[in-house]
Amino acid sequence: MQTFFPVTLSSLKTDTIIGCDIYLLVSDNGRSRYVLYCKGDTAFENEKRELLVRKNVNRLFIGKDDKQKYSEYLESNLQHILSDEKIQPEEKAQIVYGTGTTMLHDVFKEPVHRNIVRSQAFAYNMIDYILRDGRAAYNLLKITSHDYYTYTHSVNVATIGSLFARNIGLNEKDMKSFCTGMLLHDLGKTKISSSILNKKGPLTDEEFGKIKMHPETGAKILRESGSSFKDEYAVILQHHENCDGSGYPYGLKKDDIHYVARLVHIIDIYDALTTRRSYSPPQKPFDSLRLIKTEMYNSVDHAMLKSFIKFLGGHSG
Ligand SMILES: [Fe+2]
Structure with missing residues (x-):
């Protein structure tokens, strides 16, 4: 089973390719699950960001194996x-x-x-x-x-x-x-x-x-x-x-x-x-x-x- 690592919305720049899939943690009927929100090879568009800002969500997730890719994204x-x-x-x-x-x-x-x-x-x-x-x-x-x-x-x-x-x-x-x-x-x-x-x-x-x-x-x-x-x-x-x-x-x-x-x-x-x-x-x-x-x-x-x-x-x- 895939394990996840938290990242913040504020660290993601609009209209950039992050390089790894971004997930949201959602709860349905008391059960939590990770849902793909933005694919790593597509741009993180402003619309996507604004939607999360409106819902007051700053905590997103990446797969634990993608920590290196996320760090490289932050570095650049x-x-x-x-x-x-x-x-x-x-x-x-x-x-x-x-x-x-x-x-x-x-x-x-x-x-x-x-x-x-x-x-x-x-x-x-x-x-x-x-x-x-x-x-x-x-x-x-x-x-x-x-x-x-x-x-x-x-x-x-x-x-x-x-x-x-x-x-x-x-x-x-x-x-x-x-x-x-x-x-x-x-x-x-x-x-x-x-x-x-x-x-x-x-x-x-x-x-x-x-x-x-x-x-x-x-x-x-x-x-x-x-x-x-x-x-x-x-x-x-x-x-x-x-x-x-x-x-x-x-x-x-x-x-x-x-x-x-x-x-x-x-x-x-x-x-x-x-x-x-x-x-x-x-x-x-x-x-x-x-x-x-x-x-x-x-x-x-x-x-x-x-x-x-x-x-x-x-x-x-
Ligand atoms: Fe030394």
Whole structure:
């Protein structure tokens, strides 16, 4: 039997092909059933929308197997959705986060040009949304996932990092390339086996050597995909460099590390600590920041950490 997944009427744009069948849940004589309302290959016309608006219906359904198609539909209409005042702020944040994780899942599975371009388009839409919508920060920070997957971690880092970047006054152009870099910062991990990435015990030197290669591998994948990036490379190549020179892959010291990479370094550690890992439960924000301050202080930019703590304090509770 087919199972269904709820979607909202407000997320569907008039006169677009949604790409998957849309159903209504109707009740006849106390029995509920799903009825086909709009076929996936026909346009969702205004008449159809108006009829539902008049009946006060905002909850529609798609087949559970069509979740990917629906997410792709949202992704390609993201700009429209995020500027639509009829859509609730909480729903916008859910759509941004949901389409971001689905999109990155595809990018990490198949890091080719057409997917990498999607991450850039997504980053541009997300930054426009963050800059335009005063409630974006509150709603986005509320929903970042606490379960760790490379792609959810990357969306978390890009979300927290972009909001922090706005907070410390980065301009729009830098925010957009910075956000793209953050989404792709761990792209090189797609070439490391999951048995190493999710290993519970300590890593051998050989395994750690493989982990250390992911910044350069990520940059190589990007270069070979033929995508035209510039500043994004600093985030990917330098996000594991420590200010005291003990990081990898180059052992750069503070002044030689791009300031955006210093920023990502802090958020990368913070998100890894606050999410659930195969080898440890999630830590509370306060405990994570204390751990960075006591045990990793020499590896991070002190002034930036101070600003980050202040930024998080302003958005907690
Ligand atoms: Fe990394």
